[in-house]
Amino acid sequence: MKGPEVLVTGASGFVGEALVFRLLFDKKFTPVAAVRGVTQLLGLCRVVPFDLNDKTALPALNDVQVVIHAAARVHVMKEASTDSLSEFRKVNVEGTARLAQKAADSGVKRFIFISSIKVNGEKTAPRTSFKADDLPAPVDPYGISKQEAEEALREIGQNTGMEIVIIRPPLVYGPGVKANFLSMMNWLCRNVPLPLGAINNQRSLVALENLVDLVVTCIDHPAAANNVFLVSDGEDLSTTLLLRRLAHALGSKSWLLPVPALILTLSAALIGKKAIVQRLCNSLQVDISKTCDVLNWRPPVSVDNALRKTADYYLDKLTK
Template sequence: MKGPQVLVTGATGFVGEAVVFRLLLDKKFAPVAAVRASSRLSGLCRVVPFDLDLPIGMPVLEEGGVVVHCAARVHVMNEAAADSLAEFRKANVEGTVRLARRAAESGVKRFIFISSIKVNGESTVRNVPFKATDLPAPVDPYGVSKHEAEVALWQISQETGMEVVVIRPPLVYGPGVKANFLSMMRWLDRGVPLPLGAIDNRRSLVALGNLTDLVVTCIDNPAAAGQVFLVSDGEDLSTSQLLRRMAFALGKIARLLPVPARLLSVVASMIGASGVAERLCSSLQVDIQHTREVLGWHPPVSTERALRQAADHYRDKEAR
């Protein structure tokens, strides 16, 4: 007999869908996929409609069940909204609060919130990683909205007794990754020369398999209740190292030009791409010792294996 119902929001997204597939594979829980539109999960598990932006149509939740809340308004390229923060708050704060209160009223035991390392901040001093106990210091509207959602969830937990678990991942990569990581794979695959050979920063990443493993661990581990967990692969890479290792996984050679980071920043500022340069050149490291100690958890997927999985999926898609 399967364990409690686990409702996963954002189940058509990169992380949410992977969580559902992992739950189906484990066969330990009864996953329910909450989605805005059609999903390839139909027929594999129960699928229910859910829209984070709408105050109506909250899914029916099972007493004693668990919610894994992955749905969110994420980074928007070419933001058109006059008040970006207001739009992020509408979905990521107000929508999360509606769902959490509905969950508490329904007798849901645990609410797992997929937040973001941006709650801690945008960058770290090299080899001085973020910790779960650090004071939040979000900068951009997305990070601010995730922090505000966390604060609201702790309040709801205090009022209702529903257990809350917060997970703050850095950049997530793996099979099917999109956005900047996908662009990077395309550049490497096509042999595009990149002026990033002299970048000596340190960045923490988390493989999709490692993040989903932590999420599943948090579903029924008693020690997870009331905790904030940072997560990564446990191995930090410079931008140059990441590019070389990703190229190797693709069977290519990274063509990296040793342009000084300071010159890159100047040029990027001149063309209005200072934000991109900051992410490529700065460090962002996370300390997962707290996660390891509290849960007895370790990342099961190595960086090498995860990069290979992402590369294999990319090649399969490109071959079609």
């Protein structure tokens, strides 16, 4: 017997695709994959076209009970627009609001929004953590657009009765991860000496498997309705320790030079790389106690197991 339909947007992306595969595996719900381009999900579940930029092409939602909105405009390395905030708003705010209003009009019961910890801010002070109910303090255009999308969703929820669930993850890693995390694995496997052996910060990360597990928990958990949740692996790491444990998972030696963070920051400023080094040196910790208490949830996968799965996938791809 077919379970309730759950529409997943961004289903060809890193998080969205993993969500669809998890739903297919569990068989409790029937996933519908909303994608913008090519996907390997064809033939495995119903696939519908969807583009947050398109004001007219919204998927039919008549039989859908829950929408998981993972599609977004994310960080753009070479931004062509001179007004990046406006570009983020068109997709992440206006596109999200259009989809949510269509969902509410179609009788969707719950809308789960994959937001970002950037809504809380970019860094935390020593021995402090972001909490789900903190006042938002986004800094960059992406974080601002995610906060504004959250506000639009709350308004739609209040006006229509559709339940809104907001999840703010920090950096997500796992098999198939790209961007900076992939760069770290490339450096470690090539035995590149890195000046990151004396970074005493603390950063929260979340394994893809843990994030997906929380999202699936929120599909039908009564206490999730109209709540904001932070998520992480439950173990925070310094950049130095992360690199050492990732190197171990990769079977590589970590060549980490003990350069003080202050010298790193000053040197990076001279070559225009200050923002990158700040992300490596600053702390960003999240408090997931509300998530655990309200949902009776715990991260099912440990950091070391998640790093091993990530490394195994990376190494397997290298040999093909």
